[in-house]
Amino acid sequence: MKYIFFGTPKFAAIVLEKLINTGCVPEAVICNPDELVGRKQILTPPPVKSWIMKHVTWNIPVLQPKKLDKDFKFQVSSFKPDLAIVAAYGKILPKEILEIPRLRQGFGGQAKHGFINVHGSLLPKYRGASPIQAAILNGDKETGITIMEVDEEMDHGSIVSNVKCQMSNTDTYDSLSQKLAISGADLLIKIIPDYIYGKIKPIEQDHSKATYTKIIKKEDGKIDWSKSAKEIERMTRAFYPWPTAWAIWNNKILKIFEADFANGGGKKMGEVFLKNNELAVQCGENILIIKKLQLEGGKILSAKEFLNGHRDFMGSILQI
Numbered sequence: 221m222k223y224i225f226f227g228t229p230k231f232a233a234i235v236l237e238k239l240i241n242t243g244c245v246p247e248a249v250i251c252n253p254d255e256l257v258g259r260k261q262i263l264t265p266p267p268v269k270s271w272i273m274k275h276v277t278w279n280i281p282v283l284q285p286k287k288l289d290k291d292f293k294f295q296v297s298s299f300k301p302d303l304a305i306v307a308a309y310g311k312i313l314p315k316e317i318l319e320i321p322r323l324r325q326g327f328g329g330q331a332k333h334g335f336i337n338v339h340g341s342l343l344p345k346y347r348g349a350s351p352i353q354a355a356i357l358n359g360d361k362e363t364g365i366t367i368m369e370v371d372e373e374m375d376h377g378s379i380v381s382n383v384k385c386q387m388s389n390t391d392t393y394d395s396l397s398q399k400l401a402i403s404g405a406d407l408l409i410k411i412i413p414d415y416i417y418g419k420i421k422p423i424e425q426d427h428s429k430a431t432y433t434k435i436i437k438k439e440d441g442k443i444d445w446s447k448s449a450k451e452i453e454r455m456t457r458a459f460y461p462w463p464t465a466w467a468i469w470n471n472k473i474l475k476i477f478e479a480d481f482a483n484g485g486g487k488k489m490g491e492v493f494l495k496n497n498e499l500a501v502q503c504g505e506n507i508l509i510i511k512k513l514q515l516e517g518g519k520i521l522s523a524k525e526f527l528n529g530h531r532d533f534m535g536s537i538l539q540i
Contacts, residue, residue: 221416224299226335227307228252230394231401233267235307235338238405240276244412247299248281252310288317296320303416306370307338307404315372333416335370338404340397342366342382344425347375348433352397356458359450361387363396365404367411369422374432378422381411392460438463445490445540448505449481467538469515474538477520478512490538499523501538 225236225246236249249268257264265273269282281299285292293316301321306313313335321334341351342364355363364384369377383403387396414420441463443452455465456479464475467490487493487502494500499510514520515530527533 221302221412222247222300223303223305224248224250224296224301225305225307226250226309226313227268227305228266228310229308230267231340231397232307232309233271234398234401235305235405235408236268237271237275238402239305239408242409244409246280246305247301248283248296250283250285250296250309253284253286288314293317293320303333303412304335304370305338305408306335307401308340312374313370318370318372336380336415337368337370337375337377338401338408339366339368339375340400340404342384343368343375343379344427344430346433347430349435350433352400353393353436353458354433355387356391356393356396357451357454359454363387363400365400365407367404367407368425376425376427378424380415380420380422381407383407390457392457394461436463441466443467443476443538445501445538446504449503449508450506452503452508453479453481469533469536469538472516474516475514475520476508476510476512477514478510480509480511482507482509488537490540492533492536492538494534499527 223244223246225239227233227236228251232251249272251266251268254263254265256262269284272280272282283292283295288311296317297320304321318335339351340363341355343366346354352363362384364382366382367380368375369380371377385400385403411420436459441455441459443455443465452465456476459465460477464477466473466475468474482495482500484495484500484507485502489502489504491502492499493502495507495509500507501510510523512520512522513526
């Protein structure tokens with residue numbers, strides 16, 4: 221079977237690595253273009269391309285189209301794929317691209333298979349760009365991976381297979397994404413043979429139960445201290461490592477990398493104080509205990525280290 225792989229971030233790199241390590245080597249890999257990263261604006265390849273550059277010793281073509289236009293369609297068609305696998309690619313695939321694997325005749329004269337997607341939720345729950353963050357923000361105890369057929373609507377296609385995954389109350393986006401990527405790759409490896417030979421009949425989603433997530437932006441990490449401490453603690457995990465949960469102090473961005481919540485009240489909303497020798501901030505309900513943080517331009521520090529260098533932080537009021 222000849223397949224091509226579409227994916228961009230770390231989640232996709234983990235899936236691709238497991239596929240290749242089991243002998244499922246793609247004809248080509250498609251990911252987003254390199255981006256300027258950090259203060260120094262260094263041109264940096266996405267994680268999928270970076271992994272290939274570091275770990276693959278033979279030539280796998282890597283395409284990084286800015287637009288999915290006619291030229292790109294010609295490039296993809298030239299690989300004559302039987303199947304395409306998508307894992308967090310980051311672009312909506314047009315009909316002209318989705319039809320490419322179906323344009324040729326395959327096993328026993330049957331049409332080739334199209335695109336299947338590895339999605340980080342139990343569809344139809346959490347369609348869209350940020351299902352993993354949404355599961356953490358909402359305090360879910362369980363999530364999962366769905367492998368589905370790709371159609372022209374967002375995460376709308378029929379379900380090929382899925383698997384549940386238990387969540388921990390310490391899971392960050394980074395840790396949960398890694399667990400789900402591994403589960404997704406394992407499930408792909410298990411079901412692909414049966415899928416391509418027609419032994420699995422995909423099941424249409426119950427579209428009436430669909431919920432949707434959005435593209436995460438930097439401003440989504442800004443903390444509203446009128447929210448409960450539990451909600452804000454979830455933000456610190458859902459938005460780690462990017463965009464992080466953050467507040468404004470002394471006209472600088474203050475990133476909170478690790479936190480907990482505890483019962484408490486009586487202070488002004490957003491007020492910084494000590495609670496049982498721990499750094500705390502008053503929230504709309506209860507208090508947030510800050511464990512690890514970083515002031516713009518500085519290093520990531522423990523709460524104790526931060527207070528040693530910023531005595532004026534105590535008693536300040538963080539913006540709501």
